[in-house]
Amino acid sequence: xxxxxxxxxxxxxxxxxxxxxxxxxxxxxxxxxxxxxxxxxxxxxxxxxxxxxxxxxxxxxxxxxxxxxxxxxxxxxxxxxxxxxxxxxxxxxxxxxxxxxxxxxxxxxxxxxxxxxxxxxxxxxxxxxxxxxxxxxxxxxxxxxxxxxxxxxxxxxxxxxxxxxxxxxxxxxxxxxxxxxxxxxxx
Numbered sequence: 182x183x184x185x186x187x188x189x190x191x192x193x194x195x196x197x198x199x200x201x202x203x204x205x206x207x208x209x210x211x212x213x214x215x216x217x218x219x220x221x222x223x224x225x226x227x228x229x230x231x232x233x234x235x236x237x238x239x240x241x242x243x244x245x246x247x248x249x250x251x252x253x254x255x256x257x258x259x260x261x262x263x264x265x266x267x268x269x270x271x272x273x274x275x276x277x278x279x280x281x282x283x284x285x286x287x288x289x290x291x292x293x294x295x296x297x298x299x300x301x302x303x304x305x306x307x308x309x310x311x312x313x314x315x316x317x318x319x320x321x322x323x324x325x326x327x328x329x330x331x332x333x334x335x336x337x338x339x340x341x342x343x344x345x346x347x348x349x350x351x352x353x354x355x356x357x358x359x360x361x362x363x364x365x366x367x368x
Contacts, residue, residue: 182312185334187310188202190341192218198239200229202251202321202323205224209262209265209337218253218299218344218346218353218354219222219280219353219354219355219358220308220352220353221343221351221352221353221354222257223313223315223352224313226312226315227259227304227312227313228312228313228314228315229314229315229317229320230314230315230316230328231317231326231328232291232317232318232319232326232327232328232331233252233326233327233328234318234320234324234326235311235326235327241279241290241325242268242269242272242283242290242292242325247334248349268283268325269281269282269290269364270282270283270366271282271338271340271359271362271363272340272359273303273340273341273342273357273358273359274291274294274342274357275342275343275344275354275355275356275357276295276344276355277293277294277295277297277300277301278291278292278293278294278302278303278342278343278344279291279292279301279342280292280301280303280316280340280342280359281340282305282338282359282362284362284363284364284365284366285328286365287329287330287331287332287364288327288328288330289303289305289316289327289328289330289340290303290316290325290326290327291303291316291317291318291325291326291327291328292318292321292324292325292326293320293321293322293323293324293326295322296322297344298346299344299345299346299347299353300317300318300319300344300345300346301317301318301342301344301345302315302316302317302318302342302343302345302352303318303328303340303341303342303343304340304341304342304343305328305338305339305340305341306338306339306340306341307332307336307337307338307339308335308336308337308338308339308361309333309334311332311336314330315327315345316328316341317347318346319347323368330363333363333367334364335364336338336364337361337362337363338362338363338364339358339360339361339362340358340359340362341356341357341358341359342356342357342358343356
């Protein structure tokens, strides 16, 4: 009888510990607003590129309509062969910002998904040492902006989604990173 009691107590202690760790270790969801924006320090020489409105008739990578963008990475092609030329081959999202890379023309897309007074910002990094750049979408909520860059075809890029306050010139978390994306579009 005493062994039964110890076994039950052991199970109860284990379940309690598991529940506590689940509550304290659960990350915030991408659509949850941060309590207070946390500033992100970028190098002083980072190039800030003003995104432009896509040409009329340009097919956007995926819709930007508030919470619906939470599933955006699923809408991006990741195939063994090169996808169609207008397809984004990599993406990332964070609260209020989503972005992707279109290999044909080396276009970075920045989508603003939250009306919070800040702009979407997509940082672009390379694996071959090119200076970091950030594509900023100041066009407003539920819009896409594009930044045309020219990257080495044998290289890879990585995207970082942030928020940008144009009044102060500062970048803020939360942030999200993509994996390495081949510039030529072939995985």
